[in-house]
Amino acid sequence: MNKTNKYIHIMLIAFSLLTLGACAPEIGSEAWCEQLKEKSKGEWTANELADYTKHCIF
Numbered sequence: 001m002n003k004t005n006k007y008i009h010i011m012l013i014a015f016s017l018l019t020l021g022a023c024a025p026e027i028g029s030e031a032w033c034e035q036l037k038e039k040s041k042g043e044w045t046a047n048e049l050a051d052y053t054k055h056c057i058f
Contacts (some may be wrong), residue, residue: 028055 004041025031033056044052
């Protein structure tokens with residue numbers, strides 16, 4: 001893989017991550033709370049559980 005192809009590949013990955021990150025609802029928003037309600041509780045991370053308790057319950 002030459003330098004130009006490697007650079008293009010890295011840029012595409014970075015762009016994809018930024019684009020996907022922009023689609024996620026803001027933590028604590030109504031949409032975020034609803035999204036977690038639909039997600040299996042076994043798949044929640046410790047941070048998601050703490051944020052859900054902080055923003056969606058109280």
